[in-house]
Amino acid sequence: xxxxxxxxxxxxxxxxxxxxxxxxxxxxxxxxxxxxxxxxxxxxxxxxxxxxxxxxxxxxxxxxxxxxxxxxxxxxxxxxxxxxxxxxxxxxxxxxxxxxxxxxxxxxxxxxxxxxxxxxxxxxxxxxxxxxxxxxxxxxxxxxxxxxxxxxxxxxxxxxxxxxxxxxxxxxxxxxxxxxxxxxxxxxxxxxxxxxxxxxxxxxxxxxxxxxxxxxxxxxxxxxxxxxxxxxxxxxxxxxxxxxxxxxxxxxxxxxxxxxxxxxxxxxxxxxxxxxxxxxxxxxxxxxxxxxxxxxxxxxxxxxxxxxxxxxxxxxxxxxx
Numbered sequence: 001x002x003x004x005x006x007x008x009x010x011x012x013x014x015x016x017x018x019x020x021x022x023x024x025x026x027x028x029x030x031x032x033x034x035x036x037x038x039x040x041x042x043x044x045x046x047x048x049x050x051x052x053x054x055x056x057x058x059x060x061x062x063x064x065x066x067x068x069x070x071x072x073x074x075x076x077x078x079x080x081x082x083x084x085x086x087x088x089x090x091x092x093x094x095x096x097x098x099x100x101x102x103x104x105x106x107x108x109x110x111x112x113x114x115x116x117x118x119x120x121x122x123x124x125x126x127x128x129x130x131x132x133x134x135x136x137x138x139x140x141x142x143x144x145x146x147x148x149x150x151x152x153x154x155x156x157x158x159x160x161x162x163x164x165x166x167x168x169x170x171x172x173x174x175x176x177x178x179x180x181x182x183x184x185x186x187x188x189x190x191x192x193x194x195x196x197x198x199x200x201x202x203x204x205x206x207x208x209x210x211x212x213x214x215x216x217x218x219x220x221x222x223x224x225x226x227x228x229x230x231x232x233x234x235x236x237x238x239x240x241x242x243x244x245x246x247x248x249x250x251x252x253x254x255x256x257x258x259x260x261x262x263x264x265x266x267x268x269x270x271x272x273x274x275x276x277x278x279x280x281x282x283x284x285x286x287x288x289x290x291x292x293x294x295x296x297x298x299x300x301x302x303x304x305x306x307x308x309x310x311x312x313x314x315x316x317x318x319x320x321x
Contacts, residue, residue: 001095001118003033004277005049008066009040009073009101009108012254013124013138015262016066016100021057022270023098028054030278035094039069040101041076041108045084049092061263064141064256070101073108082111089117096277098270100124100137103302106285110298118282120273121298124266126254129173131304132296133287137269139175140261142253146180149249154184154218163206163217163236163244167229169253170222174308176253177222182316187217189316192224193308198232201317203239209321210240217242268293 006023008016020036027034036056038048060067075081089097096118099109102125109119123130126142146168157164170176174191181189187209188202196202206217219236221229233246258266269286272293276284285301287294296304 001032001277001280003035003093004096004098004274005035005037005044005089005094006068006098006100007037007040007044008068008070008124009099009105010070011102011125012065012070013126013136014064014141014254014256014258015137015266016124017060017063018258018263018266019100019122019124019137019270020066020068021061022267023274024052024057025054026271026274030274032278035092036068039071040073040105041081041085042071042073044088045073045076045081047088049088061267062257064258066100072104076108082115085112086115086117096120096282098122098273098277102127103130106298106302110283110302113283113298118277118280120276120282120295121285121301122269122273123285123287126176127170127173128175129171129306130285130287130301131306132285132301133289135265135288137262137266138254138258140265141256141259142169143176143180143183144259145253145256146176146249147183149252150180150184150218150220153247154216157216157218160243161215163219163233163240163242165219165221165229165233165236165244165246167221167223167246167248169249170224172224173306174222174224177220178308178313178316181220182319184218184220185320186220186316187320188219189313190219190221190225191308191313192222192226194310194313198227198235202232202236205321206236206240206242210242
């Protein structure tokens, strides 16, 4: 394999730059040319591509976001869009591709693999919702950001004897909310994976803990739960008499310098992706499983389901009363 390309797709995640850096430097070390694709599959279709060198990735390992930029691309979901991308690769002599992103990005990678372009997916998403992977690039940084932000909110909640209802990202996955909630000692954690009763799991718990002397409360809710989160603040205040404020942490969760964990994980996964392509192996997804870097067939990876164990959810409740 003489020339490979690398792109980032979907939502950005801290640690993507570490993965890009590892792809570029390990590929060049093996004697390959590396092409950087700007703005994901959109750039691949329209030729927004440049050659990368060792110095192209200097001083990026500590930076959040992605130097290659990213975008969502509905056009690529069509057969015509896939053909455009393949034609670009053929014209530029690209023999293989590394796609850094989430499950939607991997579906695009699968399409290219099916059409004969060896492609390897690297899981970069703060949601941690890639089933074949214990921990995805960006998840650790996002969770640390949530903890830092909620700790700051707690300071003012304690000062005013308030309740803070905090909405965090995660799409349809509750990993950020659950583990972030445990880390900040939230009174209640609401995630889409488990049914909850708002009266029992929020109102009654607050009343119970008030009787033990607690005067301020943190409620952490994942954006993918069944109910709207913002109106919960008014309901809580009316039912408990505790002044309650709603905060959506928003896109601050995606930004910031990646943690050491995400820098190391991104570097190892990017390196592994090049190892596969150097052996003409495509149609794979790199993953961290049981502390080791491994890879799966992309069809197998996309068919897997990821579950939060009930005992993990129980931890959040039993130790936060």
